[in-house]
Amino acid sequence: MKYLIALLVLLLPGTAALAEADGFDALRNGGHVLLLRHAIAPGFGDPAGFELGDCATQRNLSEQGREQARAIGARLRAEGLDDAKVYTSQWCRSRHTAEEMALTAPQPHPGLNSFFQNREQRDEIVADLRELLGELANGSAAVLVTHQVNVRAVTGRGVRSGEGVIVRPEADGTVSVVSPFPP
Numbered sequence: 460m461k462y463l464i465a466l467l468v469l470l471l472p473g474t475a476a477l478a479e480a481d482g483f484d485a486l487r488n489g490g491h492v493l494l495l496r497h498a499i500a501p502g503f504g505d506p507a508g509f510e511l512g513d514c515a516t517q518r519n520l521s522e523q524g525r526e527q528a529r530a531i532g533a534r535l536r537a538e539g540l541d542d543a544k545v546y547t548s549q550w551c552r553s554r555h556t557a558e559e560m561a562l563t564a565p566q567p568h569p570g571l572n573s574f575f576q577n578r579e580q581r582d583e584i585v586a587d588l589r590e591l592l593g594e595l596a597n598g599s600a601a602v603l604v605t606h607q608v609n610v611r612a613v614t615g616r617g618v619r620s621g622e623g624v625i626v627r628p629e630a631d632g633t634v635s636v637v638s639p640f641p642p
Contacts, residue, residue, distance in 0.1 A: 482625035482638025483538045486600040492592065493602045493640055494610045495623035498531070499524035500552040504576050514551035525559050527621045527642065532560030535602070543600040546591065548572045550606070557604045565604070573606040585612045589632025596628045
């Protein structure tokens with residue numbers, strides 16, 4: 460038994476690296492999407508008085524978050540994904556993550572907006588997200604910068620800041636998880 464455990468410990472790190480490599484291959488070959496939670500923005504939820512169009516009223520990226528976003532962009536460019544389409548939530552922390560990644564010009568999309576503090580909007584936002592995913596099925600690589608609740612809503616998986624999930628979307632907006640994308 461202890462030999463089996465030792466073997467698993469040796470193999471598991473390599474297994475994660477192989478899964479990530481498969482995810483990059485899938486993105487490069489098209490028809491796949493990276494659902495990415497915005498980079499590090501200290502705090503929880505949004506402050507009282509939050510206004511969508513005013514970054515001064517929102518939780519924003521820290522300098523560490525900006526560095527994390529730049530590193531994500533560098534990683535994607537190193538994998539040959541510098542021309543991936545980029546869509547983003549309208550929240551400043553997501554927009555700034557997308558901008559700092561320095562891939563293609565980010566396009567805001569309401570299906571990527573957070574519903575963490577607006578649960579009554581969940582169904583409408585998730586429907587918009589699924590519509591976008593359906594449009595991206597069988598297309599070129601795309602990166603969707605969003606929030607933890609959105610990623611969980613369509614994949615069932617939670618993600619940390621700067622972490623994501625590579626998925627294969629279907630025309631109906633459902634997804635199959637291909638690979639994690641660690642921060």
